[in-house]
Amino acid sequence: MITITLLALSLSAEDINSILEHYQKNIDLQSSVMEAKLVIKDSLGSSTSEIRSYTRKGGDTRLDVIGGPDKGQKILKKDSALYLYYPDSEEIIRLQGSNLKDSFLGSDFSYEDLTRDNDIQKNYEGTLLDENGYFHVMLKAKNRKQTYQQQELWLDRNTYVPVKTILYSASGKALRQIESSDIRNIDGSSFAMESKVVELLKNNSSTTMTITKIELNTLIKDSIFTKEDLAW
Amino acid sequence: MTLSLAYRNILRNKRRSILSGLAIFIAAIVLCLTVAFQEGMINDMVENIKNHVTGNVLIRNKEYGEHERIMPLQFNIPKVGDVIAKLESIPNVERATPKTSIPVQLYREGKTQNAQAVGIDFATSGFFNQKGTTLVEGTLAKEGTKECVITKTLADKYSLALGDKFTFLSKTATSGSNGMTVTICGIARFQDSDVEGTSFFLPYDTLGRMLRMGDGSLEIQVFTTKENMASRIEESLQRSDLEIRNWTEASIIIKMLQFTKLIYLFFEIIFFLLASTVIFNTTMMSVQERNKEIGTMVALGYSKRQVMFLFLEESAILSFFASLSGSLVAYVLISFMHAVGFDLNAMGGAAVNGMNFSSWIYPWLSYKGYLSIILLGTGIAVLTCTIPARRILKMEPAVALRSDC
Numbered sequence: 001m002i003t004i005t006l007l008a009l010s011l012s013a014e015d016i017n018s019i020l021e022h023y024q025k026n027i028d029l030q031s032s033v034m035e036a037k038l039v040i041k042d043s044l045g046s047s048t049s050e051i052r053s054y055t056r057k058g059g060d061t062r063l064d065v066i067g068g069p070d071k072g073q074k075i076l077k078k079d080s081a082l083y084l085y086y087p088d089s090e091e092i093i094r095l096q097g098s099n100l101k102d103s104f105l106g107s108d109f110s111y112e113d114l115t116r117d118n119d120i121q122k123n124y125e126g127t128l129l130d131e132n133g134y135f136h137v138m139l140k141a142k143n144r145k146q147t148y149q150q151q152e153l154w155l156d157r158n159t160y161v162p163v164k165t166i167l168y169s170a171s172g173k174a175l176r177q178i179e180s181s182d183i184r185n186i187d188g189s190s191f192a193m194e195s196k197v198v199e200l201l202k203n204n205s206s207t208t209m210t211i212t213k214i215e216l217n218t219l220i221k222d223s224i225f226t227k228e229d230l231a232w
Numbered sequence: 233m234t235l236s237l238a239y240r241n242i243l244r245n246k247r248r249s250i251l252s253g254l255a256i257f258i259a260a261i262v263l264c265l266t267v268a269f270q271e272g273m274i275n276d277m278v279e280n281i282k283n284h285v286t287g288n289v290l291i292r293n294k295e296y297g298e299h300e301r302i303m304p305l306q307f308n309i310p311k312v313g314d315v316i317a318k319l320e321s322i323p324n325v326e327r328a329t330p331k332t333s334i335p336v337q338l339y340r341e342g343k344t345q346n347a348q349a350v351g352i353d354f355a356t357s358g359f360f361n362q363k364g365t366t367l368v369e370g371t372l373a374k375e376g377t378k379e380c381v382i383t384k385t386l387a388d389k390y391s392l393a394l395g396d397k398f399t400f401l402s403k404t405a406t407s408g409s410n411g412m413t414v415t416i417c418g419i420a421r422f423q424d425s426d427v428e429g430t431s432f433f434l435p436y437d438t439l440g441r442m443l444r445m446g447d448g449s450l451e452i453q454v455f456t457t458k459e460n461m462a463s464r465i466e467e468s469l470q471r472s473d474l475e476i477r478n479w480t481e482a483s484i485i486i487k488m489l490q491f492t493k494l495i496y497l498f499f500e501i502i503f504f505l506l507a508s509t510v511i512f513n514t515t516m517m518s519v520q521e522r523n524k525e526i527g528t529m530v531a532l533g534y535s536k537r538q539v540m541f542l543f544l545e546e547s548a549i550l551s552f553f554a555s556l557s558g559s560l561v562a563y564v565l566i567s568f569m570h571a572v573g574f575d576l577n578a579m580g581g582a583a584v585n586g587m588n589f590s591s592w593i594y595p596w597l598s599y600k601g602y603l604s605i606i607l608l609g610t611g612i613a614v615l616t617c618t619i620p621a622r623r624i625l626k627m628e629p630a631v632a633l634r635s636d637c
Contacts, residue, residue, distance in 0.1 A: 040407065042407070044295075044299065044304050044306060044307075045306060047406050047407065049408075068406075069404070069406035069408065069444050070404070070406065070408040070409075070410070070444075073408075073410075084409075084411065086401075086410055086411035086412070088378075088410065088411065088412040088413065088442060089399045089411035089412055089413045090397065090399065090413035091339070091399050091413065093339055093399065093401065093411055094342050096342075099337075099344060102409060103407065103408075103409075104408075105407075105408045105409075106404075106406055106407025106408040
């Protein structure tokens with residue numbers, strides 16, 4: 001009896017590791033260039049912005065605002081540092097400390113979200129809560145550095161894309177909910193083309209991101225990820 | 233008749249009369265000075281609030297007022313130029329000027345510091361048309377440029393000089409963020425402690441562009457030649473989306489000041505009551521010492537009430553002249569202090585930032601103020617003396633005539 005229980009537990013542990021491996025594979029790309037539309041709504045109104053993002057292995061990210069009221073702004077995340085370029089500013093701003101918690105383009109994403117380390121297996125311990133319908137997974141941070149100390153995921157059983165995610169604070173308070181839809185397979189990786197982020201601590205606040213263009217494992221010039229290039 | 237008698241009685245014992253009046257005299261000086269400081273401070277605050285915060289009438293977007301706590305910049309007054317043109321055509325409106333004041337972050341050497349960006353029309357704003365504001369260096373910023381005027385305090389704090397540039401960051405009307413680099417074209421010194429802190433001024437259209445407000449501004453300050461013009465302006469503008477308030481309603485500080493004035497009046501009364509105890513004592517002693525005189529007067533046909541009024545007249549004359557002379561001395565002192573001024577910061581005034589206090593106070597008391605102190609001093613002294621004087625009403629003339637004094 002004990003042997004069977006141990007075997008079941010070990011099988012379960014293997015399962016969660018395999019699930020997280022698949023999940024990681026979807027977000028672990030050599031590089032990507034993506035264009036997306038952000039529709040930001042709150043109790044006082046709504047606005048739309050368009051962004052183009054460049055990412056490469058290692059986490060370097062560059063975001064250019066290509067449409068909407070903040071057109072021309074650029075953001076670079078490099079070596080865990082975040083730099084902002086504003087067309088009216090003559091210097092590149094390095095964002096740090098509490099400013100990282102500020103909203104990105106007024107959306108429900110913070111700058112801190114952009115600087116997150118995406119290596120789930122390295123930073124989180126996973127537990128499979130349920131596998132009926134979706135893989136219902138709870139991730140607990142291995143260290144205090146992580147912005148979200150807990151993440152609750154509902155992963156699609158076929159694509160391992162989270163269709164619903166709830167992000168929690170250290171005290172266990174639900175902060176944000178992300179719902180994803182329109183899952184597509186692009187060059188062997190699965191992506192949700194539409195995601196809706198709801199700030200759970202605010203009333204009537206949501207951001208819907210729709211990917212309009214995506215290229216994976218494409219060659220991106222190194223200069224894109226330099227501070228100097230931001231001002232060009 | 234009794235008045236000249238009362239006057240003679242006061243002069244009969246000059247030393248005691250002077251001593252009695254001295255308390256009222258000192259109280260009048262102290263109260264005049266206190267009220268002059270209070271008035272000077274309040275007058276300056278009112279001036280600062282009108283010039284820097286409200287104007288005579290303050291106009292804002294109604295929805296901005298409802299959500300002010302979260303500073304929703306999207307609820308600005310669009311096409312502010314058109315609204316101002318309409319306002320300036322209303323009789324008794326002297327001028328209308330746009331203003332957008334928001335907390336921002338100064339970006340200096342990788343660090344951010346809190347500051348206040350104020351977007352104004354330099355030609356019409358009350359900020360640079362006020363006594364006590366000095367442009368220490370440079371010029372005012374020109375419309376549409378990325379120039380700014382900073383306060384002397386800000387210049388000293390961050391070692392900024394004329395021609396230097398700095399970048400500031402802010403939330404925008406579209407809920408995003410923006411940054412702008414501006415060049416310092418002027419350095420000014422303000423007496424309003426709220427402004428002199430870490431404020432900097434730039435053209436309202438430049439700030440509006442940076443905040444994604446287009447041709448809008450958060451507020452319009454209307455300066456009028458008549459008070460309480462809000463309802464008249466409301467009728468003329470016919471704009472239900474705007475909140476139009478008189479300066480007395482728009483500033484919470486003014487409401488607090490009105491209450492403070494009542495508290496001061498209470499203290500004035502207490503102070504004069506304390507000073508009147510000396511006259512009270514003198515009157516009581518007089519009544520006791522002048523028993524025979526009271527008896528004689530009643531025997532000669534004066535009514536007891538007339539005799540009592542004689543004593544009260546003595547107190548009134550004494551306290552009136554004491555209050556008058558105290559006020560005259562105070563007038564000389566206040567006139568001197570008004571010309572010289574007092575540095576409030578040197579007296580710990582920095583602790584009251586946030587209430588539009590001026591860093592320099594020029595004590596001032598109106599003639600009405602002097603008159604009210606003289607009347608208050610006299611009135612309270614006479615009222616206090618009615619207690620010992622009423623003993624005369626109970627006195628029997630025959631008993632009084634037989635007494636030793």
